[in-house]
Amino acid sequence: MKKANQNKEEIRKKLQNRRTTIIVYIVLRFLVIVSAVAQAMHGNWNNVFLCILTLVLFTFPGSFSRTFKIEMPQTLEIIVYLFIYAAEICGEIQNFYGIFEHWDTMLHTLNGFLCAAVGFSTVDILNRTDKFHINMTPVFVALVSFCFSMTVGVMWEFFEFTADYYFKQDMQKDRIVEVFQTKHLDKNNEMIVVDNIDKTEITYNNGEKLVIEGYLDIGIIDTMKDLFVNFIGATIFSIFGFLYIKDRDDHKWIERFTLKLKKITE
Secondary structure (H helix, E strand, O other), X not given: OHHHHHHHHHHHHHHHHHHHHHHHHHHHHHHHHHHHHHHHHOOOHHHHHHHHHHHHHHOHHHHHHHHHOEXXXXXXXXXXXXXXXHXXXXXXXXXXXXXXXXXXXXXXXHHHHHHHXXXXXXXXXXXXXXXXXXXXXXXXXXXXXXXXXXXXXXXXXXXXXXXXXXXXXXXXXXXXXXXXXXXXXXXXXXXXXXXXXXXXXXXXXXXXXXXXXXXXEOOHHHXXXXXXXXXXXXXXXXXXXXXXXXXXXOOHHHHHOOOEEHHHHO
């Protein structure tokens, strides 16, 4: 009788959590559709495409869960939806990347954390499956989750560079700097430090001139900053993942961010 009541309580909590997730999903989709209509009315078709892309990305967690028979916890699923909305709608269309200095930093840090959680979950599932005959140590599982997250971060930077270089986008955000060092400008290959840069004059299109304050860095600082904060997010989760494997009861909150096979949990 006691076990039956516990099962009923678990089912009730699952249904309640599912309702919360569905509400968040519907609200975000509605906001994206409203944004798409507004952008279409202003003729911003690139932004309309981003809205459509966002709606497609919203379907990935559910499709992934059904295809691979994976259970995604409520906390992780909601964060994924909010992450997509914050990156595409708030970041790109509403220009939060320009308005809020650390918006991009926050998202890349979170990305490092979440990707480490996915990598960790995958290895932990294999580690606890009877068909997988290798028992990996907690240190190894944490290392794999860290490497998985960093690989995803690097691949994303490859994507940003490709979009900028071949499709004339500006995903690797430029920034103004007042000092740089180079050997390229010295005939003897000696280091030259160019500092206190007041302005830079650029001549382009056979005579047009553009004067900017300081010197324009074309994305390398943004790229390295993104990878560094991805490193921080990946490291944080990998440490907690290691502690979770060592003692699952004391760090049970990690399960809010980890995937599980449905046949294990049901």
